[in-house]
Amino acid sequence: MQVLAVTPEIFPLIKTGGLADVTGALPVALAKHGVATRTLVPGYPVVMAAFKKKKPVHQYAGLHGGKAAVHAARVGELDLLVLEAPHLFDRVGGPYGDAGGKDWPDNWRRFAALSHVGADIAAGALTGYRPDIVHVHDWQAAMTLAYMRFGDAVGVPSVITVHNLAFQGQFGAAIFSELGLPPRAMALDGVEYYGGVGFLKAGLQAAWAITTVSPTYAQEIRTPQFGMGLDGLVNSRAADLHGIVNGIDVDIWNPAADPHLASRYTRTTLAARKPNRRVVEQRFGLDRDDSPLICVVSRLTWQKGMDVLAAVLDEIVAAGARLAVLGSGDAGLEGALHAAAARHPGRVGVVVGYDEALSHVMQGGCDGIVIPSRFEPCGLTQLYGLRYGCVPLVARTGGLADTIIDANEAAVSAGVATGLQFAPESGAALLHAVRRMIALHADKAVWSTIQKQGMKADVSWDGSAAKYAGLYKSLLARKAA
16 A cells, blocks of 8 residues: 655654654554555755755646755655755755744745645656555645645545644635635635635545544544634544544664663663663752652643643642753743742753753653643653653643553552543642652652553554554545445
């Protein structure tokens, strides 16, 4: 089975969050199920620099304002199609914005071009290649399905995966005339969305199947609270909606072989985590003692509940825990966390930014990881925590609820607990959960059992890839029927 994936980012080439981890790991896992994936990605500078030999397989004299070419490339086990379009992607900054974090004003054009190319490939633009299924990710690739629907690939089965419904790609109606779509596409059952153009909305409308990255999130987005204005459309497509929890690359995230760790370990050698703990203490300027060491590795945003955490930091320290925070985001939240670190030297440490290697060491050395998100489609950080014996403390929402077994009395007695959950998303509830974590940590036998149970959990892509393969097969059967 041949699948064309379209995504704005993919690990290890370009990553801003969990989306890249998914699109980088899923093709490898799908191969075990007889699915061959080719992934179309934008030719950002870092992507173009990753391969020396360029092999153009398709060229455009004019693609949304300039010349472009599609190159076939291979990076590790990934089979890539790279869209080289310098006028759209050869820029200093991130994939979606400049060095200052401001969105590129022509993002609509950049990702319309990516989608246009995806639809062309689906229609057979590449000699000798025509995919059986097209699988797109998030709003940046969603318009692929609109171009297919209103173009020459209308009969190709398609899947859209929503990694976060909050990011929708909404633009003014004035751009429609430059998208290259027929006038009939600017309709309620097409790309029109509240008088403008909705990229994600268009993909949700056109997809043969819709997936989210956890079963709970699939149900949450059918409600006004989590539907972000699209719950009506999602409910109208309920029969085609599937929740498939993400996995992680267990070769990259493997405490027994992780090159980033100061000390490697397994489920049976948890004492070997201690040198990693010392590295975290040194990096974050924390006291060296045996009190619970809790970490945060996150975007510092409202969605992630970082304001809830900041509001109770003094109480968390008073309860006896230390906190190491790695992340960046809202300037006000960064300031609040820095202020807490200044109030509690040796007990709270903050590093602003993102450091992949440091995030591995934090998972390998901290006792627990706090994820107080207001909503979380899946979350990968808690899966890394399970894998590394860094006990997750999570809000009871989305994929966090699906992947963590709360350490209530019954679960602890049965030896099946893997972490802690709390609800609602309030400071009082979070603080209560932290105090529960501290109490559990004091009982070394119970704590070790929770760590080991989490490390036993299957957080790989094996089961989820099987579900995606099954979904693809069902769509092909639907097409044949």
